[in-house]
Amino acid sequence: MKTETGTPILWTAADAAAATNGRLPARLPAESSRAEWQATGVSIDSRTVQPGDLFVALRGPNFDGHAFVADALAKGAVAALVSAVPAGLPADAPLLLVEDTLAGLEDLGRVARLNFRGKVIAVTGSVGKTGTKEALKQCLEALGPTYATAGSFNNHWGVPLSLARLPADHAFGIFELGMNHAGEIAALTRMVKPDVAIITTVEAVHLEFFANVEGIADAKAEIFEGMTTAGTAVLNRDNPHFGRLLAAARTQGLGQVWSFGRHDQADARLLDCSLHATSSLVTADIRGERVTYTLSLPGQHHVMNSLGVLLCVKAAGGDVAVAARQFSQIQPIKGRGLRKRVPLTKGSLTLIDESYNASPVAMAAAAAVLGKADPGAGGRRIAVLGDMRELGVQSPSLHAGLAEPLRLAGTDLVYCCGPNMKHLFDRLPAALRGRWTESSAELAPLVAAAVRAGDVVMVKGSAGSRMSLVVEALLALDQSSRAGSAVAALSGS
Missing domain, CATH: 3.90.190.20 (Mur ligase, C-terminal domain)
Structure with a gap:
C-alpha cells in the first residue's frame, strides 16, 4: 500500500492499534480523517521527525518523549504513540494510547517482521558491524529493494524502531545487532528472526563486562537463538573462536553454517589481494564461484568482511557476481574511515x-x-x-x-x-x-x-x-x- 506519490505506507491507524493493542481516541464526525492516519515513517526524535511519521514518545533517563509530542505533530507527524495524553494538546490530536511506549514500539517491530516476506540478514561482531551492514545494503540494492538499519541503531530501542520502519514489500532487510552485556543480542534476534546471520569477528571488546573473550563469543552467538533450522550462519573461519561459534550454531540446530577467510576450508576463500592506499583488488572463491572485484575501502579488515558479505548474498539467494561489482561504489562512513x-x-x-x-x-x-x-x-x-x-x-x-x-x-x-x-x-x-x-x-x-x-x-x-x-x-x-x-x-x- 502506497500514498498517491508512491511512498510506502508503513502503518495505518487501525493496523498500528491492532499491533500494539492500543486505543485510538473516539473520533469526531467532522474530524474523522485525522483519526484515520497513515504513517510513512516512524520516529522517536522530535528534532528529526519528518512529515508522515508516527512519533513514538519514549521515556528515557534524561528525557520524556511525551514532552515533545506537540512539537512532533507541528512538524508533520501524523500521530503519536503515547502512554498518557500530554497536557495542552487539542482534543482531536491524533494519538494512539498504549500502556508502555517502548513495548508498543517492540510490538510494531514484531508485527512488521511477521508481515515481511523477503530475506532478513542480521549482522553482529566485535568490530565491523556497521561497515558490513552498509556493504550488504550496497550489494543487495543491485538485486532488489533493500532496507537496512539507519546508522548504528542496534540496541534495545534501535532494533525495534528499525523493524517498525521495514517496508513489507522489500526483497531484503538488514539489521545490525549490538551489545555490551550478555543476554542483549538474544532479545534482539528474537525480534529480528534472521534468515541469515553473520558474526564478523570476536575480539577483546567490552572486556569490562566479561570474564574473558570466550564470554564475548558466547554473547555474539546468541544471534542464532532467533533463527529457525532453515537459517544460515556465516562465520569468520580465521577467528580463534570459530569452533566455539560453530558449536553454538549447531546446538541451535542451524542446518547451514558457512565460513569466510583465508582458511582452505572456508566457503568464501580469499585467493589473492592487493592492498592500496585507498582501495583493494580482491580475488576470491565464493562456494565454487571465482570473482575478482575492486573494493573502494582500504585495509585488510574490509577485504575479509567483503568475503562475509558475498557469502550472505549467496545465502539470501542473490547473484554473487552482480553483488561483487557494487564494492567499487561503497563510500566510507563518517567517523569510520x-x-x-x-x-x-x-x-x-x-x-x-x-x-x-x-x-x-x-x-x-x-x-x-x-x-x-x-x-x-x-x-x-x-x-x-x-x-x-x-x-x-x-x-x-x-x-x-x-x-x-x-x-x-x-x-x-x-x-x-x-x-x-x-x-x-x-x-x-x-x-x-x-x-x-x-x-x-x-x-x-x-x-x-x-x-x-x-x-x-x-x-x-x-x-x-x-x-x-x-x-x-x-x-x-x-x-x-x-x-x-x-x-x-x-x-x-
Whole structure:
C-alpha cells in the first residue's frame, strides 16, 4: 500500500492499534480523517521527525518523549504513540494510547517482521558491524529493494524502531545487532528472526563486562537463538573462536553454517589481494564461484568482511557476481574511515576520520591503513588517538600494545589523550611522541597547530573520548586558510 506519490505506507491507524493493542481516541464526525492516519515513517526524535511519521514518545533517563509530542505533530507527524495524553494538546490530536511506549514500539517491530516476506540478514561482531551492514545494503540494492538499519541503531530501542520502519514489500532487510552485556543480542534476534546471520569477528571488546573473550563469543552467538533450522550462519573461519561459534550454531540446530577467510576450508576463500592506499583488488572463491572485484575501502579488515558479505548474498539467494561489482561504489562512513582533503595556506593535508569508536583490533587495522597512505612532499603519517573504553583490567596493557602496530605502519608521530592512552604514550620511542593530554578538547588545538601540508592524519578513539573534537579542529583549518587568503587578497599581498 502506497500514498498517491508512491511512498510506502508503513502503518495505518487501525493496523498500528491492532499491533500494539492500543486505543485510538473516539473520533469526531467532522474530524474523522485525522483519526484515520497513515504513517510513512516512524520516529522517536522530535528534532528529526519528518512529515508522515508516527512519533513514538519514549521515556528515557534524561528525557520524556511525551514532552515533545506537540512539537512532533507541528512538524508533520501524523500521530503519536503515547502512554498518557500530554497536557495542552487539542482534543482531536491524533494519538494512539498504549500502556508502555517502548513495548508498543517492540510490538510494531514484531508485527512488521511477521508481515515481511523477503530475506532478513542480521549482522553482529566485535568490530565491523556497521561497515558490513552498509556493504550488504550496497550489494543487495543491485538485486532488489533493500532496507537496512539507519546508522548504528542496534540496541534495545534501535532494533525495534528499525523493524517498525521495514517496508513489507522489500526483497531484503538488514539489521545490525549490538551489545555490551550478555543476554542483549538474544532479545534482539528474537525480534529480528534472521534468515541469515553473520558474526564478523570476536575480539577483546567490552572486556569490562566479561570474564574473558570466550564470554564475548558466547554473547555474539546468541544471534542464532532467533533463527529457525532453515537459517544460515556465516562465520569468520580465521577467528580463534570459530569452533566455539560453530558449536553454538549447531546446538541451535542451524542446518547451514558457512565460513569466510583465508582458511582452505572456508566457503568464501580469499585467493589473492592487493592492498592500496585507498582501495583493494580482491580475488576470491565464493562456494565454487571465482570473482575478482575492486573494493573502494582500504585495509585488510574490509577485504575479509567483503568475503562475509558475498557469502550472505549467496545465502539470501542473490547473484554473487552482480553483488561483487557494487564494492567499487561503497563510500566510507563518517567517523569510520571517511577521508577528506583539508586545504591549508600552502598545500593540503589528508584527514582519515576514524573517530566514531575504537578497540584494540580496530586500532591496529586503522594503523595499517595509515601505513598504506602516501604523504605528500614533506608530509608525515600522524596518528591521533583517544582512550579505548570498556577494556577492564587489561586496559593498560592493551593500550601500551598499540605501539607495535604503529611502528609496523611506519607512523612518524603519535598524539594521545586520555588516562589510558598515557600507557601507549610512555611506551613510544621519544621520536614518535607528539603530545599527550588529559582530554581531546586539550589535544585538538595542539594537533591543529602542529600539522603541515603533506601530512596524513588518522584520528581514532572510543566514542566517549570525543575524538570528533580533533576532527573538527582539523577541518576548521580549511576555513582558516581561506580566511587568510581573503585577507591577503584585500591587502594586495
